[in-house]
Amino acid sequence: MTSLPPPYLESGCRHHTYSRKQKSLGLLCSKFVSLYDRVDAESVSLDDAAKRLGVERRRIYDIVNVLESVGVLARKAKNRYSWIGFSGIPKALFELKEEAVKEMSRTDSPCAKVLEDEEDDKLSDQTGDFGDYKLNPAAVDAASSLCSAACRARSVTDNRREKSLGLLTQNFVKLFLTTDADTVSLDEAARLLLGDGRNSSQMRSNNAAKVRRLYDIANVLCSMNLLEKTQQLDTRKPAFRWLGTKGKPKADNDVTVTMPPSTKQWNKRAFGTDITNADYKRSKLNPPVDKKLSKACLRIDDLKECNLTAQKQLQNSQGGYVFGPFQPDGASKGSGDVEEKGGNKVQDWESLASSFRPQYHNQALSELFGHYMEAWKLWYVEVAQGSRNLQQPCKSVINQLL
DNA sequence: GGATCCCGCCATAAT
DNA sequence: ATTATGGCGGGATCC
Numbered sequence: 001m002t003s004l005p006p007p008y009l010e011s012g013c014r015h016h017t018y019s020r021k022q023k024s025l026g027l028l029c030s031k032f033v034s035l036y037d038r039v040d041a042e043s044v045s046l047d048d049a050a051k052r053l054g055v056e057r058r059r060i061y062d063i064v065n066v067l068e069s070v071g072v073l074a075r076k077a078k079n080r081y082s083w084i085g086f087s088g089i090p091k092a093l094f095e096l097k098e099e100a101v102k103e104m105s106r107t108d109s110p111c112a113k114v115l116e117d118e119e120d121d122k123l124s125d126q127t128g129d130f131g132d133y134k135l136n137p138a139a140v141d142a143a144s145s146l147c148s149a150a151c152r153a154r155s156v157t158d159n160r161r162e163k164s165l166g167l168l169t170q171n172f173v174k175l176f177l178t179t180d181a182d183t184v185s186l187d188e189a190a191r192l193l194l195g196d197g198r199n200s201s202q203m204r205s206n207n208a209a210k211v212r213r214l215y216d217i218a219n220v221l222c223s224m225n226l227l228e229k230t231q232q233l234d235t236r237k238p239a240f241r242w243l244g245t246k247g248k249p250k251a252d253n254d255v256t257v258t259m260p261p262s263t264k265q266w267n268k269r270a271f272g273t274d275i276t277n278a279d280y281k282r283s284k285l286n287p288p289v290d291k292k293l294s295k296a297c298l299r300i301d302d303l304k305e306c307n308l309t310a311q312k313q314l315q316n317s318q319g320g321y322v323f324g325p326f327q328p329d330g331a332s333k334g335s336g337d338v339e340e341k342g343g344n345k346v347q348d349w350e351s352l353a354s355s356f357r358p359q360y361h362n363q364a365l366s367e368l369f370g371h372y373m374e375a376w377k378l379w380y381v382e383v384a385q386g387s388r389n390l391q392q393p394c395k396s397v398i399n400q401l402l
Numbered sequence: 403g404g405a406t407c408c409c410g411c412c413a414t415a416a417t
Numbered sequence: 418a419t420t421a422t423g424g425c426g427g428g429a430t431c432c
Contacts, residue, residue, distance in 0.1 A: 020408060020430050046421090058410070061423055078416075160414070165426065186406095209426065215407050238405080331428065 026219035028055060031074075033224070036083045040317035044073065044081040062165060064252050066220045069169035089226070093177065093244060100174040102226065139257040143192030168193065168210075169217050173226075176242035183232055186214040 021027070031053055036044055046064065050057040064081060067073045069093025073081045171193045175184060190210040218240055221227040226244035231237060247327060 018430085020406085023408065025407080056410075057407085057422075063420090065423080146426085160424075165423075206426090209424095211405095212407065212426075213424090215405090219407080 019347035019400065022371070023055075025059070025062060025216055027054060028059060029067070029220040029223040032063055037085055042083060044074060044083050046079050046081070062216055063220055065165040066217050066226075069166045069223070072224070089244070093173070096170055096174050099179045100178045103174075103397040122397065123339055139175060139184050139188060139192060144176055165213060165217065167212060170214055170219075172214065172217055173242075173244075175219075176227075176244070178241075183230060183241045185232060185237055185239040186211050186218060187238075240317040244392070246377075256383065278376075 032049060034050070035052060036042070044064075046057060046060050050060045053060070064073055068075060068081070068091070071088035071090075072084055072086065074084055074088075076082050145254070156350075172189055175193065177382060187207070190207050191208070191285060193214075217228070218227055222229060222240075228241045228243050230241050232239045
């Protein structure tokens with residue numbers, strides 16, 4: 001009875017083996033965002049969203065929960081959220097960071113300890129040359145405190161809440177906000193988060209379950225460009241890097257910069273299967289992480305300071321803006337008109353972001369690229385969905401880029 | 403084959 | 418009781 005009408009496809013093209021990718025949470029999130037991130041910031045109805053996006057309500061809950069955790073949405077009532085947009089992110093992050101810091105100052109818990117040696121014997125890894133980014137000690141550190149915080153305030157009642165996607169999202173983000181580690185793998189994160197201190201007896205068993213959740217979260221975070229998927233430099237192990245708070249080159253129009261081939265790697269699941277890339281494949285792929293950037297986390301005062309600078313920048317808003325962290329549709333119109341009411345919020349976030357000192361060039365570029373890809377992908381699905389059959393040509397190009 | 407992660411059953415929390 | 422939320426993990430896909 002819950003069978004929904006297969007939203008897209010149909011009519012015209014048969015074959016079409018089911019593709020999971022087209023139904024990914026990340027993609028859905030992108031659509032969701034483009035649906036609501038319009039000038040007239042209205043309130044969001046879950047029903048409506050589900051209907052408009054042609055998915056089950058269940059999926060909307062997933063997205064909404066993480067978006068809420070990051071300040072993009074705020075719950076108003078049953079079935080009702082208010083759209084805040086990207087402009088809500090800085091504040092949310094700020095609060096998360098503050099919270100995390102506060103939590104960290106409390107007793108350092110046993111969690112980390114347990115985790116640490118559990119780690120040792122589990123993956124008695126060979127730790128390349130740098131025992132450094134194996135199980136990012138930094139991350140363990142940060143998580144330890146977070147864990148302890150989670151431990152207290154346990155009241156059976158909100159036992160459910162404790163495991164909610166929303167909370168998990170926040171903790172996940174906090175991890176990035178507080179650690180010095182450049183990248184964190186979901187596996188690590190899962191082990192560290194929601195460690196529900198106490199006995200490690202029960203928590204060990206379903207790390208996998210947690211990881212599954214983290215995938216969900218990471219996907220929407222990625223689609224929001226708050227996160228980026230990469231690999232740990234030594235092991236090829238997939239991991240995530242926080243992008244949420246960093247500066248982007250303020251290159252208004254020079255976005256046309258030619259992308260270094262290496263950035264092709266971008267976020268998709270690693271290795272290209274494409275022989276055409278063969279030449280690049282080897283050499284210096286994913287150069288991004290050449291050092292352990294000490295960035296990742298905005299220091300709390302950075303944030304404060306930023307809020308100010310952002311505000312200032314808002315004043316003298318010199319137009320010609322690129323789009324925000326993710327601004328698919330308006331993108332094309334780009335420079336000129338930005339204003340509108342929506343212009344502000346994007347700009348707000350944008351300027352906040354740009355007030356952070358830029359990092360490395362490569363990285364900045366690749367991010368920028370990622371950003372574009374995101375917008376492009378979105379555009380693509382829309383078009384593809386929309387109709388015609390320019391699907392074929394596009395697809396190959398897309399695959400190439402991804 | 404392991405990493406990803408969609409799907410939707412069904413427990414719980416609101417109403 | 419009915420409806421809204423959202424854990425949770427089986428198992429299909431992707432790589």
